[in-house]
Amino acid sequence: MSYYHHLIKSSAGYGALTTAWITATGETDTTIISALNTLETDLTTYGLTSKMKYLYPFVGGTAVKHKYNFMNTALKQLTFSGGWTHSATGAQPNGTNGYADTGVSRSDFTSLNSLSFGVYSRTNIQGIYGDIGTGGGTDDFNMYSYAVGGNYYRVGGADGSQVSAGTNSLGLFVGNRIDATTVRCLSNGTITGKTVVQAFTNTQNSLIGTALANYSPRQYAFCLYADGLTDANLNNLDTLVQAFQTTLSRNV
């Protein structure tokens, strides 16, 4: 039996996204494949599949595998630049010059005023570290978890800034704008929000591991971009991401 025939046979029973992932990455680790398949099922169960645009599960331990977007392996593959360390527990920029260009901008979402972006961090360190987002401008979107003073989210510039209390940089953090006036952000299980009024017109590409050259040293085990998420969506996302990490024995 050829390698490819073996792959097709072993992929039987997996969801379409998981099967495509196996084809793109050549992944053979059954723990990883099972975790991805459960992730795919959970996204469907919680009604998140159509909202989830780009998802980077950072499994496989190499840049070659970490670059892929689980929702469509042919789209928005990451370009890693500078110093990164890739391992089974995730992708870690060095805090000096490491970042990944996603190619994702606001025009890649269903609505220009409805988007979310997030990371699952496995490193607890306080500081001004850009986890994810665009690099500047008056209406940028980005996130600095556990900065001095709390978790900072900008989802449409200064007016769209949301600050929540922060005690560590571990777990899932999501910046989220539901519509033209509503920001709701998730900080490791806690949702906070505000009403905003500033127009949101940013067109920059979003990066992972930096924003405004504030390079992050945190290890990421999951990154995502989705349309705007309801509070129920955020809570369900937190649940399924934590389950995914637990299956892979890398939950924090």
Added chain:
Amino acid sequence: MKLTDITQAQWTTYVGLLTIEQKDLIVGQQYTTDSYFNPIQDLNDNWVISIEEMEYCTNVDYLWVKNLDLIIYEPKAVVNPFE
């Protein structure tokens, strides 16, 4: 000081020092599969790359980065976007 003189725990302390010509050679090039060099300037405007880029370089055209002199990394001031 060279790459072989430091431990992994010291990777964040040091960077590899580039000439402008060396910087121009590696910009936009892969140091290993799907990973690109990203030279930056330090506080004194020296062009530098990280120890990871040197250590993990497998591109035969750029293995010379493993022999770069190391200097202590002095970053430019952090921009606080919330002030």
